[in-house]
Amino acid sequence: xxxxxxxxxxxxxxxxxSENEDHFFPxxxxxxxxxxxxxxxxxxxxxxxxxLWSKILTISYVNWDTTDxxxxxxxxxxxxxxxxxxxxxxxxxxxxxxxxKWFEEKLMAKGSFSTLLGVSFEDSTPWGGCWTSYSVGDSCxxxxxxxxxxxxxxxxxxxxxxxxxxxxxxxxxxxELLNKVRVKSGKFLYGDIFYLxxxxxxxxxxxxxxxxxxxWRTLDEYLDYDREGLTMYLTSLRDEGRLKNDxxxxxRVKTLED
Amino acid sequence: MYTAEISRGxxxxxxxxxxxxxSMEDPFGGEATGSxxxxxxxxINNLLQxxxxxxxxxxxxxxxxxxxxxxxxxxxxxxxxxELRGKDLVPISxxxxxPLTVEERPQRVPDGYGGFIDQNVKFPIWFEPIAKxxxxxxxxxxxxxxxxxxxxxxxxDCFPPVVINISDGEPTDGDPLEVAESxxxxxxxxxxxxxxxxxxxxxxxxRVEFPDSKRYLPDEFASLLYDMSSILPEKIREEAESEGxxxxxESRGFxxxxxxxxxxxxxxxxxxxxxxx
Numbered sequence: 001x002x003x004x005x006x007x008x009x010x011x012x013x014x015x016x017x018s019e020n021e022d023h024f025f026p027x028x029x030x031x032x033x034x035x036x037x038x039x040x041x042x043x044x045x046x047x048x049x050x051x052l053w054s055k056i057l058t059i060s061y062v063n064w065d066t067t068d069x070x071x072x073x074x075x076x077x078x079x080x081x082x083x084x085x086x087x088x089x090x091x092x093x094x095x096x097x098x099x100x101k102w103f104e105e106k107l108m109a110k111g112s113f114s115t116l117l118g119v120s121f122e123d124s125t126p127w128g129g130c131w132t133s134y135s136v137g138d139s140c141x142x143x144x145x146x147x148x149x150x151x152x153x154x155x156x157x158x159x160x161x162x163x164x165x166x167x168x169x170x171x172x173x174x175x176e177l178l179n180k181v182r183v184k185s186g187k188f189l190y191g192d193i194f195y196l197x198x199x200x201x202x203x204x205x206x207x208x209x210x211x212x213x214x215x216w217r218t219l220d221e222y223l224d225y226d227r228e229g230l231t232m233y234l235t236s237l238r239d240e241g242r243l244k245n246d247x248x249x250x251x252r253v254k255t256l257e258d
Numbered sequence: 259m260y261t262a263e264i265s266r267g268x269x270x271x272x273x274x275x276x277x278x279x280x281s282m283e284d285p286f287g288g289e290a291t292g293s294x295x296x297x298x299x300x301x302i303n304n305l306l307q308x309x310x311x312x313x314x315x316x317x318x319x320x321x322x323x324x325x326x327x328x329x330x331x332x333x334x335x336x337x338x339x340x341e342l343r344g345k346d347l348v349p350i351s352x353x354x355x356x357p358l359t360v361e362e363r364p365q366r367v368p369d370g371y372g373g374f375i376d377q378n379v380k381f382p383i384w385f386e387p388i389a390k391x392x393x394x395x396x397x398x399x400x401x402x403x404x405x406x407x408x409x410x411x412x413x414x415d416c417f418p419p420v421v422i423n424i425s426d427g428e429p430t431d432g433d434p435l436e437v438a439e440s441x442x443x444x445x446x447x448x449x450x451x452x453x454x455x456x457x458x459x460x461x462x463x464x465r466v467e468f469p470d471s472k473r474y475l476p477d478e479f480a481s482l483l484y485d486m487s488s489i490l491p492e493k494i495r496e497e498a499e500s501e502g503x504x505x506x507x508e509s510r511g512f513x514x515x516x517x518x519x520x521x522x523x524x525x526x527x528x529x530x531x532x533x534x535x
Contacts, residue, residue, distance in 0.1 A: 013265075102357070103354050106307075172367075245263055245265075
């Protein structure tokens with residue numbers, strides 16, 4: 001099995017790339033032969049170091065690389081990674097003689113928050129195999145085989161709000177987390193395409209599906225031939241109020257036979 | 259209406275008018291300790307802290323809001339202390355950077371294992387309690403009108419500014435209704451300026467929260483504050499409902515005979531802009 005991914009991300013309008021709190025992994029188009037997973041995450045804008053947290057979640061998910069994730073262990077591992085990176089960040093601040101301000105201290109004590117959507121593939125038959133996806137929050141996965149045949153989590157275009165479920169870097173806020181983890185498995189045939197999207201663009205995509213349109217065609221054309229055009233297209237959707245002004249991340253994964 | 263995105267390119271403003279008359283030295287109705295002036299100062303400092311935290315990111319505080327606090331008592335003046343003294347509207351990043359002082363206060367916080375522990379947490383102070391003189395509410399509203407007019411000139415498409423007046427007594431400088439109406443008629447392209455009123459309890463009269471008529475208001479002064487209060491936009495109404503308040507489509511941004519818990523809830527609901535980008 002070969003997995004080929006195409007990824008795209010832009011920050012919200014008026015934001016610069018360093019302020020984009022979405023993250024995806026892997027970065028490379030051809031996914032490493034020993035890896036079978038892809039993940040995206042949407043760091044919450046209310047948190048501090050959310051960009052770091054969404055990065056840790058996605059990279060860890062892909063390196064975990066299994067269709068059977070023990071979420072409790074996984075999150076404990078991510079929190080450990082976060083704590084290590086956080087202490088390094090504090091050291092760097094001290095080295096620069098820039099101690100934390102009162103509001104940074106407070107936010108850091110509260111921690112960071114992010115959604116997570118990951119999918120792992122297993123090639124168990126000559127024609128394809130199984131996929132399993134874990135999700136916390138409102139990032140969405142779509143499976144395409146001529147038409148969209150699966151959407152996970154199941155959500156309609158009115159179901160996106162401002163308070164999705166989130167994974168916290170501070171265990172105090174993760175008490176009910178394991179009840180919020182959604183898991184779905186399915187089968188794929190070689191040639192199936194999977195799209196992972198953070199909430200704003202997923203919301204637009206689902207609204208298009210509800211209108212009987214084929215939004216993946218638009219995305220595919222732009223992703224393959226005109227990435228600048230995709231940015232202009234999404235900007236025009238924002239201007240028209242059809243796309244929420246939020247960070248956008250799209251990861252497209254093609255499942256191919258060896 | 260009331261749907262404009264709040265961004266650094268299109269910020270909005272919150273303006274608080276705080277009664278600093280002599281009667282604010284009295285305790286809340288039915289409560290034995292603590293003056294209203296001290297409790298309101300704590301509530302405003304707490305709110306300013308929350309506004310800063312809402313806008314703070316790893317790279318700094320984003321200026322989604324500009325905030326002003328005007329005190330009225332023996333004088334009508336901007337009520338910030340320290341380096342912000344004398345300033346009308348201040349970007350939230352400047353507020354974050356320049357508290358008068360940062361105190362340590364005990365607070366109960368989750369321990370991560372289902373329990374709580376007592377910890378000292380930082381509590382920044384920008385605004386100190388004052389209780390002196392009469393209640394020149396009309397003049398304070400005039401000052402607010404002029405500040406908001408200046409803001410709207412520079413930000414014609416902003417989420418409409420929110421003005422919150424907190425008082426425990428009747429105005430001593432004439433009828434403020436006309437000025438209040440004039441403030442509520444000001445507008446950005448996203449809707450009219452919102453004026454909310456919070457009356458602090460010093461009696462045992464029943465509390466009235468977000469009324470949609472004057473039916474249960476006890477006197478002329480309560481009716482006046484009702485008339486001076488905007489009908490709540492749908493989004494804020496939903497926020498209030500989610501906090502357990504009983505809301506009607508015509509509910510106004512007004513609480514009569516409030517206690518401290520309601521003051522804090524009201525300030526939070528009135529400033530809980532969710533459309534930050």
